Amino acid sequence: MAESTPPASNRLSLALATCWRILSDPAFAGAVARLRSGETLPGTPAPSRLHAAAPDAALQLLGLLQQEGRFIDFLEEDVAAYSDAEVGAATRVVHEGCRKALRQHFAIEAVRSEPEGTRVTLAEGFDASAVRLTGNVVGRAPFTGSLTHRGWRVTETRLPKVAAGHDLSILAPAEVEL
Amino acid sequence: MSEARYAVGVDLGTTHCALSYVDLASGKDDEIAQAMLRLPQLTAPGAVEELFLLPSFLYLPHPDEFAAGDLVLPWGSQPGMIVGEMARSVGAQTPIRLVSSAKSWLCHPGVDRRAAILPAAAPEDEVARLSPYDASVCYLRHLRDAWNHAHPNDDLAAQEVVVTVPASFDPAARELTAEAAKAVGFDRLVLLEEPQAALYSWIHESRGDWRNHVRVGDVILVIDVGGGTTDLSLIAVTEREGSLELTRVAVGDHILLGGDNMDLALAHVVKNKLTAEGKALDHWQVQALTHGCRHAKEVLLADGTVEAVPIVVPSRGSRLIGGSIRTELTHDEVARTLIDGFFPEVAADARPAARSRGALTRLGLPYAQDPAVTRHLAAFLGAQAGAIDDLPGFEPRRGGSFLQPTAVLFNGGVFKAGVLAERVLKVLNDWLATDGAPPVRVLAGADLDLAVARGAAYYGHVRRGGGVRIRGGTARAYYVGVESAMPAVPGLEPPIQALCLAPFGMEEGTEAGVPPQEFGLVVGEPVRFRFFGSAVRRDDPVGVLLDDWSPGELDELEEIEATLPADARMPGDVVPVRLRASVTEVGTLRLEAIPRSGSEHWKVELNVRSTAAQ
Numbered sequence A: 001m002a003e004s005t006p007p008a009s010n011r012l013s014l015a016l017a018t019c020w021r022i023l024s025d026p027a028f029a030g031a032v033a034r035l036r037s038g039e040t041l042p043g044t045p046a047p048s049r050l051h052a053a054a055p056d057a058a059l060q061l062l063g064l065l066q067q068e069g070r071f072i073d074f075l076e077e078d079v080a081a082y083s084d085a086e087v088g089a090a091t092r093v094v095h096e097g098c099r100k101a102l103r104q105h106f107a108i109e110a111v112r113s114e115p116e117g118t119r120v121t122l123a124e125g126f127d128a129s130a131v132r133l134t135g136n137v138v139g140r141a142p143f144t145g146s147l148t149h150r151g152w153r154v155t156e157t158r159l160p161k162v163a164a165g166h167d168l169s170i171l172a173p174a175e176v177e178l
Numbered sequence B: 001m002s003e004a005r006y007a008v009g010v011d012l013g014t015t016h017c018a019l020s021y022v023d024l025a026s027g028k029d030d031e032i033a034q035a036m037l038r039l040p041q042l043t044a045p046g047a048v049e050e051l052f053l054l055p056s057f058l059y060l061p062h063p064d065e066f067a068a069g070d071l072v073l074p075w076g077s078q079p080g081m082i083v084g085e086m087a088r089s090v091g092a093q094t095p096i097r098l099v100s101s102a103k104s105w106l107c108h109p110g111v112d113r114r115a116a117i118l119p120a121a122a123p124e125d126e127v128a129r130l131s132p133y134d135a136s137v138c139y140l141r142h143l144r145d146a147w148n149h150a151h152p153n154d155d156l157a158a159q160e161v162v163v164t165v166p167a168s169f170d171p172a173a174r175e176l177t178a179e180a181a182k183a184v185g186f187d188r189l190v191l192l193e194e195p196q197a198a199l200y201s202w203i204h205e206s207r208g209d210w211r212n213h214v215r216v217g218d219v220i221l222v223i224d225v226g227g228g229t230t231d232l233s234l235i236a237v238t239e240r241e242g243s244l245e246l247t248r249v250a251v252g253d254h255i256l257l258g259g260d261n262m263d264l265a266l267a268h269v270v271k272n273k274l275t276a277e278g279k280a281l282d283h284w285q286v287q288a289l290t291h292g293c294r295h296a297k298e299v300l301l302a303d304g305t306v307e308a309v310p311i312v313v314p315s316r317g318s319r320l321i322g323g324s325i326r327t328e329l330t331h332d333e334v335a336r337t338l339i340d341g342f343f344p345e346v347a348a349d350a351r352p353a354a355r356s357r358g359a360l361t362r363l364g365l366p367y368a369q370d371p372a373v374t375r376h377l378a379a380f381l382g383a384q385a386g387a388i389d390d391l392p393g394f395e396p397r398r399g400g401s402f403l404q405p406t407a408v409l410f411n412g413g414v415f416k417a418g419v420l421a422e423r424v425l426k427v428l429n430d431w432l433a434t435d436g437a438p439p440v441r442v443l444a445g446a447d448l449d450l451a452v453a454r455g456a457a458y459y460g461h462v463r464r465g466g467g468v469r470i471r472g473g474t475a476r477a478y479y480v481g482v483e484s485a486m487p488a489v490p491g492l493e494p495p496i497q498a499l500c501l502a503p504f505g506m507e508e509g510t511e512a513g514v515p516p517q518e519f520g521l522v523v524g525e526p527v528r529f530r531f532f533g534s535a536v537r538r539d540d541p542v543g544v545l546l547d548d549w550s551p552g553e554l555d556e557l558e559e560i561e562a563t564l565p566a567d568a569r570m571p572g573d574v575v576p577v578r579l580r581a582s583v584t585e586v587g588t589l590r591l592e593a594i595p596r597s598g599s600e601h602w603k604v605e606l607n608v609r610s611t612a613a614q
Helices: A010-025 A026-036 A055-069 A073-077 A084-105 B085-093 B102-106 B133-152 B169-184 B194-205 B259-276 B283-302 B332-340 B372-383 B418-434 B451-466
Strands: A107-110 A119-122 A144-146 A152-157 B005-013 B016-023 B034-036 B040-044 B047-051 B057-059 B096-102 B159-165 B187-192 B221-223 B229-241 B243-251 B308-313 B325-330 B409-412 B478-485 B497-501 B519-522 B527-536 B555-563 B574-583 B589-596 B602-605
Touching: A010 A026, A026 B283, A055 A073, A073 A084, A084 A107, A084 B308, A119 B308, A152 B497, B005 B133, B005 B194, B005 B451, B016 B040, B016 B133, B016 B451, B040 B133, B057 B085, B057 B133, B085 B096, B085 B283, B102 B133, B102 B169, B133 B169, B159 B169, B159 B194, B159 B451, B169 B187, B169 B308, B169 B555, B169 B589, B187 B194, B187 B451, B194 B221, B194 B229, B194 B243, B194 B409, B194 B451, B221 B372, B229 B372, B259 B283, B259 B325, B259 B332, B283 B308, B283 B325, B283 B332, B283 B418, B332 B418, B372 B418, B409 B418, B497 B574, B519 B527
Parallel strands: B005 B159, B159 B187, B221 B409
Antiparallel strands: A107 A152, A119 A144, B005 B016, B016 B034, B040 B047, B057 B096, B221 B229, B229 B243, B308 B325, B478 B497, B478 B527, B519 B574, B527 B555, B555 B602, B574 B589, B589 B602
């Protein structure tokens, strides 16, 4: 944010120039007065409500999936060249390993315990991030509909602790056998 | 010393360690608060996870092998070694730097247990080696640091610590274990046999209900098949002053046979199948295959209707699909290899086959030569046929050729496969039916992986008067070899007699009498004696001299050694001494040499160090 906080040397000339313009330009003077009273200027973006997720945990998870289930190897390989049987065989390695990694590091449960296909009723004030309405979304709660997907919720995360300075961008080190 | 707040149970296993604890202030008998400690350990370079089990593996990395900051534990780094899950996974690819099964080496009578001999496969001068004793110290230190990190105000040194050992451990291995525990600061230490710990855990888990599951006259057989060893014990239910009491009446031999052998056996079956198809596997692929077999085995044993489970041996390179080898493990193969190979249906008079070893075998662990757990079990029950004859409240045997247990407690990860436990039960019940005895009851409900640690912690509580205690004392009588006085005959070794020093069933903290026989010790020179143990001679008093014994009655243990310091004596003088045995409060055997006069006494070493190691 260098351009919005000018260094001290620049600020002196800014003060002098602004001083003259406040005296000569009434509209500008009004804007400065509003700024002084704490109002945000039109056009200044409000502080962002989005934030970038820290990449560490994502890299760590990718590393675990690769380590246990050869996840990156599998996705980076061109599957078009192989028959379904060959791809299927490799999938067992990926499935078994990734599942192990998943179960070891997360406790995952279904959001809704009912079997899929049953009619469920959502009372007013239901958690819209945990249950998504689809199809004929009209009217008011309570909503009644058919459960098409039970959803998944992580109830506990147990990712390994990382040593300070450890390079997480290495998902799998190259191996050299001596 | 301040009052201990916790009783801590440490399961120092051949393949895994675990730590459980009981808050001593938490309550009465049946509602005490117990927990397992999560053990932080490296699982990959730079990654630390908290797991309930610490694999008993130690990896000695090359200085260039890992980045400096990647081997950090929560309590700081341990330069030069990796303990736990990462040691196991990295060591699978570089076995020359991996120390595994250190506990089995600790009980190996053929090696100097304090000599730096591990990893056995390491090239000379390249890898700094450790002794089996050092390895035990490393595991205990890791457990201690994990505890102290989690309980900064309750140092482990101030807690009551119970460390478990196999019931079959010889006195020297017990002493080394106790010494290793003392070396990391466990000052309030006692040892407990693992099968007893499993039974304590069962008692605790039953929350007082155990009294309804056993009755006076019961003989409980504990079958503990872990990753590396099979440990057997018999515990009788007796009565004193109207309340139930437990007495451990017998323990089995040290059998190096466990779940790891079973996974390896399956991997070999599949490997041979692949070799027959012309697909050769390298070392790395066999590791991956063993891993795959373990998973397939669990599926097949859990569900009898599954015919076959595919196994994929992934390629080592980044091409996963192209380079993988696909095969399968069938139900038939598992049944043949595991159920019939390790748990065959044999008669009660079957005995393990002993194969004579080639003269040039490399020095290695004395693995069981017969993989059949049921044959080892038959041998144990046969040898202990008379174990309960003298116990009050027990009916005399009805002419059976083996001891007839009335209840069974399973322990060890192998029995997670219910099929294997069922097979053992079937074999056992067949033997009992042949003798006209009723079938055994199963004492269910213990956690197969964690029961030993939990039972050990509960025992810490019991020792303070908190519940029923298993009695029994030492499970062997001990003898020293005495050369009988007879004229030397060329080519004939003088016959040896065995002098009983410690009778069967010595309780902790007791001292045996001093037999009258004297031995001449040369001042300043170590003198060695042959040393024997017997798990079946229950009635020999101290001082009895045996001229001969039937095979299997006495087992020769490692030699013991006495050295008289040359303090106030002339080196080379011969001092007549007598030998006295005692069992310490910790639970280790102690032998002392006492001269005819004066109040001096000297310790007789059970762990004889080779001169090279000094």
